Amino acid sequence: MDLSFVIIQSLSGLASASSLFIIASGLTIVFGVTRIVNFAHGSLYMLGGYLGVTIVPLLLDVDRSLPMFLLGVLISALIVGAVGALMEILLLRRIYHVPELFQLLATFGVVLIVQDLVIKVWGAVEIPGPRAPSLRHGVFILDQRFPAYELFLIAAGLVVLAGLWLLMQKTRFGVLIRAATQDREMVAALGVNQAWLFTGTLFLGAFLAGLGGALQIPRVAINTQMDISIITEVFVVTVIGGMGSVPGAFIAALIIGQLQAFGILIFPKITLVLVFLLMAVVLVIKPWGLFGKPDASAGRAILPEGILSLKRFGTVDNLVAGVAIAVLLALPVFGDNYMIKVGIEVLVLALAAFSLHFLIGVGGIVSFGHAAYFGIGAYAAGLLVTRLGFAMEPALILAPLIAGAFAALFGYFIVRLSGIYLAMLTLAFAQIVYAVCFQWVDLTGGDNGVVGVWPSGWATSRQVYFYLVLAFTLSAIIALRHAIYTPFGYALRAARDSATRADAIGIDVRRIRWFAFTLSGAAAGLAGGLYSFSKGSIDPTMISIPMSVDFLVMVLLGGIQTVMGPLVGAAAFHSIKDFFMPLTDFWRMFLGASIILMVLVFPRGIAGAASLLTDRFKPNPKPLGLPA
Amino acid sequence: MTEPLLTIRNLSAAYGMASVLFDVSLEARRGEVVALMGRNGAGKTTTLKAIIGMVEAKAEALSFSGHDIRKLPSYRIARLGLGYVPEERRIFTDLTVQENLDVGRRPARDGREAWTLERLCAIFPNLAEMEGRRASAMSGGEQQMLTIARTLMGNPDMVLLDEPSEGLAPVIVEQMAEAVVAMKATGIAVLLCEQNLHFAAAVSDRAYVIEKGAIRFSGTMVELEANDEVREAYLTV
Numbered sequence: 019m020d021l022s023f024v025i026i027q028s029l030s031g032l033a034s035a036s037s038l039f040i041i042a043s044g045l046t047i048v049f050g051v052t053r054i055v056n057f058a059h060g061s062l063y064m065l066g067g068y069l070g071v072t073i074v075p076l077l078l079d080v081d082r083s084l085p086m087f088l089l090g091v092l093i094s095a096l097i098v099g100a101v102g103a104l105m106e107i108l109l110l111r112r113i114y115h116v117p118e119l120f121q122l123l124a125t126f127g128v129v130l131i132v133q134d135l136v137i138k139v140w141g142a143v144e145i146p147g148p149r150a151p152s153l154r155h156g157v158f159i160l161d162q163r164f165p166a167y168e169l170f171l172i173a174a175g176l177v178v179l180a181g182l183w184l185l186m187q188k189t190r191f192g193v194l195i196r197a198a199t200q201d202r203e204m205v206a207a208l209g210v211n212q213a214w215l216f217t218g219t220l221f222l223g224a225f226l227a228g229l230g231g232a233l234q235i236p237r238v239a240i241n242t243q244m245d246i247s248i249i250t251e252v253f254v255v256t257v258i259g260g261m262g263s264v265p266g267a268f269i270a271a272l273i274i275g276q277l278q279a280f281g282i283l284i285f286p287k288i289t290l291v292l293v294f295l296l297m298a299v300v301l302v303i304k305p306w307g308l309f310g311k312p313d314a315s316a317g318r319a320i321l322p323e324g325i326l327s328l329k330r331f332g333t334v335d336n337l338v339a340g341v342a343i344a345v346l347l348a349l350p351v352f353g354d355n356y357m358i359k360v361g362i363e364v365l366v367l368a369l370a371a372f373s374l375h376f377l378i379g380v381g382g383i384v385s386f387g388h389a390a391y392f393g394i395g396a397y398a399a400g401l402l403v404t405r406l407g408f409a410m411e412p413a414l415i416l417a418p419l420i421a422g423a424f425a426a427l428f429g430y431f432i433v434r435l436s437g438i439y440l441a442m443l444t445l446a447f448a449q450i451v452y453a454v455c456f457q458w459v460d461l462t463g464g465d466n467g468v469v470g471v472w473p474s475g476w477a478t479s480r481q482v483y484f485y486l487v488l489a490f491t492l493s494a495i496i497a498l499r500h501a502i503y504t505p506f507g508y509a510l511r512a513a514r515d516s517a518t519r520a521d522a523i524g525i526d527v528r529r530i531r532w533f534a535f536t537l538s539g540a541a542a543g544l545a546g547g548l549y550s551f552s553k554g555s556i557d558p559t560m561i562s563i564p565m566s567v568d569f570l571v572m573v574l575l576g577g578i579q580t581v582m583g584p585l586v587g588a589a590a591f592h593s594i595k596d597f598f599m600p601l602t603d604f605w606r607m608f609l610g611a612s613i614i615l616m617v618l619v620f621p622r623g624i625a626g627a628a629s630l631l632t633d634r635f636k637p638n639p640k641p642l643g644l645p646a
Numbered sequence: 647m648t649e650p651l652l653t654i655r656n657l658s659a660a661y662g663m664a665s666v667l668f669d670v671s672l673e674a675r676r677g678e679v680v681a682l683m684g685r686n687g688a689g690k691t692t693t694l695k696a697i698i699g700m701v702e703a704k705a706e707a708l709s710f711s712g713h714d715i716r717k718l719p720s721y722r723i724a725r726l727g728l729g730y731v732p733e734e735r736r737i738f739t740d741l742t743v744q745e746n747l748d749v750g751r752r753p754a755r756d757g758r759e760a761w762t763l764e765r766l767c768a769i770f771p772n773l774a775e776m777e778g779r780r781a782s783a784m785s786g787g788e789q790q791m792l793t794i795a796r797t798l799m800g801n802p803d804m805v806l807l808d809e810p811s812e813g814l815a816p817v818i819v820e821q822m823a824e825a826v827v828a829m830k831a832t833g834i835a836v837l838l839c840e841q842n843l844h845f846a847a848a849v850s851d852r853a854y855v856i857e858k859g860a861i862r863f864s865g866t867m868v869e870l871e872a873n874d875e876v877r878e879a880y881l882t883v
């Protein structure tokens with residue numbers, strides 16, 4: 019490696035750092051003031067890109083000059099800013115007081131809606147953008163050619179940094195943003211109308227996202243996957259830098275830019291893994307990021323109320339469960355092939371949802387990346403069978419073990435955190451798994467996945483496979499349910515309700531949560547393994563964020579505090595999806611809108627609303643606490 | 647007699663399931679300094695927070711300056727001219743002194759003279775020549791002065807002052823007392839939460855005593871000072 023090469027490499031690292039910073043600064047400012055992690059920030063970035071490839075060429079037709087190009091970029095960013103402000107007025111304003119999990123879900127609902135809207139307006143094919151006039155050439159640096167536009171991007175990042183500094187230090191708006199980031203209640207008590215402050219902040223944040231997106235148009239073809247891929251990177255930047263800190267975002271973007279630029283030389287395939295590794299290490303050493311403050315998410319409810327009264331099965335529940343099992347046992351006898359297929363899927367999803375429910379409802383650990391373990395189980399089973407020639411039986415035994423091993427590995431880091439940081443770390447780990455499965459084409463078949471994952475000869479008939487799935491899922495669910503009422507389960511719940519108090523009575527909170535995470539991951543892995551054989555194939559959608567969100571929706575639909583909840587939720591969700599998806603081209607929009615509606619109508623969770631109702635009829639519900 | 651500036655009738659408040667205030671009633675007239683005395687945990691802070699809408703509360707009446715403020719958000723109440731100085735001070739430590747004051751700035755009402763840095767420095771000499779300093783670099787006494795000054799920048803007609811003497815050196819406490827007197831002199835009413843009877847007696851016209859969330863005594867400051875029974879029962883001396 020000679021010097022000029024190192025310089026070129028670090029310059030290109032700076033260029034990507036610059037883009038990353040522009041986008042991440044928006045997310046972190048919005049979080050600082052509103053305390054909402056805006057999942058849709060990536061969608062705003064994507065929107066900036068699409069508006070850029072639409073508006074900039076129009077202006078270039080008028081006059082092919084750099085100022086016209088920049089004007090187009092600016093207009094695109096301003097429009098996105100307006101969209102952000104609208105989003106604040108229509109949605110965010112109504113959810114500042116709901117639990118964090120619901121905020122994440124609601125903004126993810128926006129992601130889903132924007133995805134379908136973008137496809138509707140711009141189509142599903144990617145759109146290459148125009149090059150920037152006067153910046154199309156290369157600049158020679160120590161005899162190496164370097165694109166002028168990349169240099170321009172570095173400058174743009176610095177301009178944004180300087181602009182934000184001026185805004186924050188020299189304007190009343192900036193002073194109010196900084197004050198509100200520290201103590202927004204006090205800012206209100208001093209007579210500041212938060213509504214406008216928040217709308218303005220969202221405008222600023224969305225503007226930065228849109229600017230980052232529009233600036234990409236000469237570099238990348240604008241496509242419909244930009245939103246999720248950028249949001250993961252931006253999450254990593256803001257988490258490393260510290261949520262709410264602009265300087266932190268800048269430093270973190272610089273580090274990550276260089277890590278990617280040089281990491282690609284050493285480990286071309288796994289730069290992403292390096293980045294996540296860095297994040298994991300930073301979070302272990304500084305749980306609130308480099309420049310973050312502990313108070314950023316302290317003392318806030320991440321979960322809806324109503325999880326505290328996890329009830330044991332009563333007579334009625336036993337009866338219902340008995341009937342349900344009887345119906346399931348009889349299903350292959352009277353049901354047609356389609357019903358059996360749906361039955362298998364519902365059972366598998368129910369196990370996955372139940373394992374997530376175990377984590378959330380019992381452990382208080384809100385995972386936003388549970389599909390990772392489901393997916394690892396599916397891929398483990400699928401790859402063992404197709405690549406290594408394993409039979410179904412050992413593959414099904416190994417699937418949960420492998421998923422559990424990964425859950426133990428990731429969980430080691432995850433259980434050190436809490437609240438929103440924990441949720442974001444689970445998401446980041448899930449994205450590593452996704453990226454590896456997506457990129458390691460030789461092994462995993464990439465986007466297409468692998469086909470030919472069939473059960474052993476004796477289990478090929480749908481009926482037999484149904485009973486096999488029933489046996490596995492029922493035993494796993496019963497085992498997990500049993501664990502809730504063991505000393506381990508009590509300790510886990512004690513840790514959920516008050517980590518400090520549990521610590522004080524001698525519970526090793528971290529270990530117990532780590533074990534719960536592993537157990538839950540293994541159960542999800544079993545579900546994944548069963549799923550791969552029922553589909554006959556594996557593909558990356560099984561690990562994707564939307565899959566994780568599906569699981570969350572199943573759990574919430576069914577209610578967090580009931581043991582039967584996730585099972586009912588899985589059945590309901592799967593039936594709705596199965597019914598509506600073929601009928602509409604806008605399933606995602608429908609789902610997104612439903613999620614948002616759910617959050618707005620039941621801010622305490624459907625579980626909370628239902629328990630309000632039932633508590634009215636049952637005067638004396640017995641909550642389960644620690645045994646006396 | 648005109649209507650009081652602040653009227654509270656049968657105010658009750660709770661944190662979740664735990665009731666903390668029970669039918670608290672009190673009032674303050676324009677330009678009057680009223681003390682709300684009581685031991686730690688008696689409910690003083692909660693009363694103030696209930697007034698400005700930081701904790702949920704029910705009341706038969708809660709009005710300020712002729713406006714019903716029960717349903718108003720904090721910022722609207724502040725804009726009516728009711729300032730709040732919290733016990734924990736809640737200075738914006740990342741901001742400079744000048745910026746802290748800027749956050750509090752609001753236009754003066756009905757042609758009264760607006761507070762400026764110069765006028766504030768006349769009351770709090772320590773704040774002079776500190777504008778550029780980061781608030782985190784200030785001493786406790788200076789932070790206490792800054793938090794009052796920040797509220798005064800909103801040009802309030804009344805200030806809710808929560809234990810301004812707490813944890814401060816006697817010299818600074820004396821300055822605080824002078825500051826309260828100076829505020830009163832400009833026509834600002836003060837509801838002063840205190841445990842320190844000497845401090846309260848030096849500045850207040852009237853006093854209420856609160857214990858376990860209920861008002862146990864109300865009268866002039868002179869009456870309270872003369873009433874050994876109440877003082878011994880509800881105040882630590």
Ligand SMILES: Nc1ncnc2c1ncn2[C@@H]1O[C@H](COP(=O)(O)OP(=O)(O)O)[C@@H](O)[C@H]1O
Nearest residue numbers: 661664666684685686687688689690691692693
């Ligand atoms: N955030 C809170 N949550 C629950 N209880 C509280 C909270 N703040 C105060 N309390 C309780 O309310 C009562 C009154 O507290 P407070 O108003 O702070 O009293 P004071 O200001 O007179 O010391 C105390 O018993 C205290 O424990």
Ligand SMILES: [Mg+2]
Nearest residue numbers: 690691692733
């Ligand atoms: Mg108090």
